[in-house]
Amino acid sequence: MDRTTSKPIADDLIRPLFQTSIWFYAIVLATGTVVACGAAAWGYQIWNGIGVSGKRWPTFWALYLTNFVFWIGISHAGTLISAILRLVNAGWRRPVTRCAEVITVFALSIGAMFPIIHLGRPWLAFWMFPYPSDREIWPNFRSPLAWDFFAINTYLTGSLLFLLLPMIPDFALVRDRSTGLRRRIYGALALGWRGTTKEWNRLESAMQIMAIAILPVAVSVHTIVSFDFSMANVPMWHSTIFGPYFVAGAIFSGIAALILAMAALRKTLGLEKYLLPLHFDNLGKLLLLMAILWGYFVFNERLTVWYGNEPHEMAVFWATQRGAYAPLYWTMVVCNFVVPLAILSNPYTRTITGTAIASFGVVIGMWLERFLIVVPSLTHKQLPYSWGTYQATPVELTIMAATFAGMILLYTLFAKFVPIISIWELKAGLPSRLDPAALAEAALLATRLDTEEFSPDSSSTQGEHR
Amino acid sequence: MRAVYGLYNDPHVAQQAVENLRAAGVADADITVISSEPFDHFEFGHRDAKTAMPWVAVAAGAAGLGLTYYLLGAGQRAWPLVTSGMPIVPMWPNLIIIFEMTMLSAILATVIYLFVSAGLPSRGGRMYDPEVSDGYILVGVENPADAARLEPALAIAGGRVKRIS
Numbered sequence: 156m157d158r159t160t161s162k163p164i165a166d167d168l169i170r171p172l173f174q175t176s177i178w179f180y181a182i183v184l185a186t187g188t189v190v191a192c193g194a195a196a197w198g199y200q201i202w203n204g205i206g207v208s209g210k211r212w213p214t215f216w217a218l219y220l221t222n223f224v225f226w227i228g229i230s231h232a233g234t235l236i237s238a239i240l241r242l243v244n245a246g247w248r249r250p251v252t253r254c255a256e257v258i259t260v261f262a263l264s265i266g267a268m269f270p271i272i273h274l275g276r277p278w279l280a281f282w283m284f285p286y287p288s289d290r291e292i293w294p295n296f297r298s299p300l301a302w303d304f305f306a307i308n309t310y311l312t313g314s315l316l317f318l319l320l321p322m323i324p325d326f327a328l329v330r331d332r333s334t335g336l337r338r339r340i341y342g343a344l345a346l347g348w349r350g351t352t353k354e355w356n357r358l359e360s361a362m363q364i365m366a367i368a369i370l371p372v373a374v375s376v377h378t379i380v381s382f383d384f385s386m387a388n389v390p391m392w393h394s395t396i397f398g399p400y401f402v403a404g405a406i407f408s409g410i411a412a413l414i415l416a417m418a419a420l421r422k423t424l425g426l427e428k429y430l431l432p433l434h435f436d437n438l439g440k441l442l443l444l445m446a447i448l449w450g451y452f453v454f455n456e457r458l459t460v461w462y463g464n465e466p467h468e469m470a471v472f473w474a475t476q477r478g479a480y481a482p483l484y485w486t487m488v489v490c491n492f493v494v495p496l497a498i499l500s501n502p503y504t505r506t507i508t509g510t511a512i513a514s515f516g517v518v519i520g521m522w523l524e525r526f527l528i529v530v531p532s533l534t535h536k537q538l539p540y541s542w543g544t545y546q547a548t549p550v551e552l553t554i555m556a557a558t559f560a561g562m563i564l565l566y567t568l569f570a571k572f573v574p575i576i577s578i579w580e581l582k583a584g585l586p587s588r589l590d591p592a593a594l595a596e597a598a599l600l601a602t603r604l605d606t607e608e609f610s611p612d613s614s615s616t617q618g619e620h621r
Numbered sequence: 622m623r624a625v626y627g628l629y630n631d632p633h634v635a636q637q638a639v640e641n642l643r644a645a646g647v648a649d650a651d652i653t654v655i656s657s658e659p660f661d662h663f664e665f666g667h668r669d670a671k672t673a674m675p676w677v678a679v680a681a682g683a684a685g686l687g688l689t690y691y692l693l694g695a696g697q698r699a700w701p702l703v704t705s706g707m708p709i710v711p712m713w714p715n716l717i718i719i720f721e722m723t724m725l726s727a728i729l730a731t732v733i734y735l736f737v738s739a740g741l742p743s744r745g746g747r748m749y750d751p752e753v754s755d756g757y758i759l760v761g762v763e764n765p766a767d768a769a770r771l772e773p774a775l776a777i778a779g780g781r782v783k784r785i786s
Contacts, residue, residue, distance in 0.1 A: 157630045157631055157756075159630040159755055159756035159757060161658075161756045162755045162756055165657075165754070165755075165756075295702050295704060296693060296696075296697065296711075296714055296715060296718060297702075297704045297705075297707055297711055297714045301718075302714070302717045302718065302721075305717070305718050305721040305722065306717070306721050308725075309721040309722070309724060309725040309728075312725060312728065312729070313724070313725070313728045316728060316732050320732070320735070323741075324657070327754070328657060328754045331751040331753070331754035332754060346736075346741045346742035346743065347741060347742050347743030347744060347745055348741065348743075349655050349743075349747060349749050349753075350655045350656050350657055350658075350753055351653060351654065351655050351669075352654050352656075352660075352665060352666055352667075352668045352669055352670075353668075353669035353738075353739055353740075354739045354740075354741070355656070355658075355659040355660075355666070356659075356666075356667075356669055356670045356672065357672060357674070357735050357738055357739040358659075358735065358739070359659060359661075360672050360674045360675070360735075361674065361731050361732065361734075361735040364674060364675060364678050364727075364731045365728055365731055365732075368678070368682075368724050368727050368728050368731070369724075369728070371720075371724065372721070372724045375717075375720065375721065379717060579657060579658045579659075582657065582658040582756070583658040583659055583661075
């Protein structure tokens with residue numbers, strides 16, 4: 156098979172690096188403005204003190220920690236899904252993996268900022284780091300916040316490497332098609348990659364090992380984030396179900412974010428030939444599965460609390476079911492369960508638009524879920540004299556909006572400078588006459604098309620070079 | 622650097638070129654195959670496939686586990702903190718940090734081993750042709766003793782032979 160026929164694929168996928176549309180500038184300007192407003196709001200908070208946020212006794216964890224949990228959850232879109240699809244060798248993963256892995260790195264970086272913003276005095280963040288100081292202040296390794304430090308940094312390091320390693324061959328490809336300064340930059344990023352069989356074998360081995368290693372790390376990260384809550388004796392937090400519940404929720408919101416990102420990329424970068432309805436259909440099915448799993452966890456959590464009938468837990472329970480937080484709670488149920496089930500269980504509505512609508516609902520619903528975990532429990536603690544209310548301030552809302560804009564900005568810049576679809580992986584997925592999986596697929600296609608063109612008989616050379 | 626190589630658009634032809642070079646007496650270690658994608662389903666794609674990388678990852682993970690176990694215990698004994706009646710060296714919470722550091726060690730060792738064993742980063746000056754990026758497969762020999770003798774082995778229908786002097 157002529158492998159140079161893959162040249163148009165490479166041309167298509169690196170085109171956005173060489174051509175800039177007006178949309179790129181518009182998105183960068185709009186999101187950059189919101190990010191600048193967020194930076195100004197954070198500066199205002201640092202200058203005036205944490206009192207400008209809505210955090211008041213007894214609600215000291217509020218919007219910032221809600222966003223921390225939300226963004227860490229979104230980060231599960233990438234590396235986890237990509238690693239699973241790599242390990243099971245799912246052919247349809249090829250155009251999806253890098254779109255997903257990028258979300259992980261940016262969402263984790265954004266999420267990890269929130270505890271520092273939440274501190275109020277960010278210059279003291281290093282107190283969390285494990286170093287023996289001469290003031291004999293040593294991090295308390297029993298604290299879930301110290302576990303967060305280790306888990307998030309391990310996941311971020313692993314995810315960053317998991318993203319960067321497969322980018323090296325694509326940098327080499329861009330290097331070969333560039334001139335001048337761009338050639339020098341991509342040449343440096345390519346690290347002298349040539350594509351020898353040794354380089355390919357080492358890269359593929361490394362990706363396999365990292366996929367195996369990163370899976371338990373991904374699960375551990377969100378489990379440890381759930382420990383921030385479940386280790387505390389606060390109503391409706393102190394629960395053994397929180398670990399898997401958080402992990403399921405994270406994967407759920409992650410898949411939704413991935414579908415939204417893919418739908419946007421497909422339109423803005425003209426990737427209709429590569430991000431196919433099949434990809435949205437498959438991810439839509441995964442999203443449907445996670446919606447059902449999420450509903451199962453919520454039912455378990457709620458039933459146990461209701462059946463236990465502990466007064467301090469029931470106060471939180473009723474506040475969310477029919478009290479002040481009920482509108483948010485039922486919106487969450489509709490967004491996370493009713494809408495995905497209605498749209499995604501029907502093959503006729505599980506289209507690109509349908510999955511994007513369901514995903515948008517899930518992202519909103521999962522943000523509400525994080526808020527409803529954090530705030531109602533703190534406003535309804537064990538003794539009624541300690542009950543309170545929480546009202547987000549413009550400073551908090553501006554910082555929150557800036558992180559959403561920041562995510563779009565980072566993603567846009569990434570897609571401008573790096574091929575957003577892994578070119579070499581896509582090329583490797585093209586059928587080869589010696590590839591049994593591709594042959595089987597071709598044979599199936601031949602049966603469907605009732606044509607001789609894809610007949611396996613044409614592959615008489617199969618295995619001859621083994 | 623001197624080199625002689627052929628460029629092929631079909632992996633079957635590239636495989637034939639590799640076999641021709643072997644038949645011409647070139648040692649396997651001296652044959653270089655360069656492509657813009659991995660070819661797992663061809664024999665030439667499995668050259669240099671044997672690697673100790675999984676063992677390096679496991680060994681680094683074990684080393685990370687041991688080191689973190691020691692450092693955590695030593696640190697907690699050196700700066701004893703009493704929290705909620707827990708022991709000074711509490712194993713349950715420590716397991717979380719030990720796990721994370723074990724996996725981080727394995728991941729970092731994998732990446733370091735990848736770079737070292739694949740010779741990355743490389744400064745260049747090795748045999749290469751930018752046409753590889755267009756999908757061509759390069760099969761050649763660097764610093765051959767007699768380039769002219771190898772050219773017929775590489776000159777197969779569907780390929781182009783080039784020489785760097």
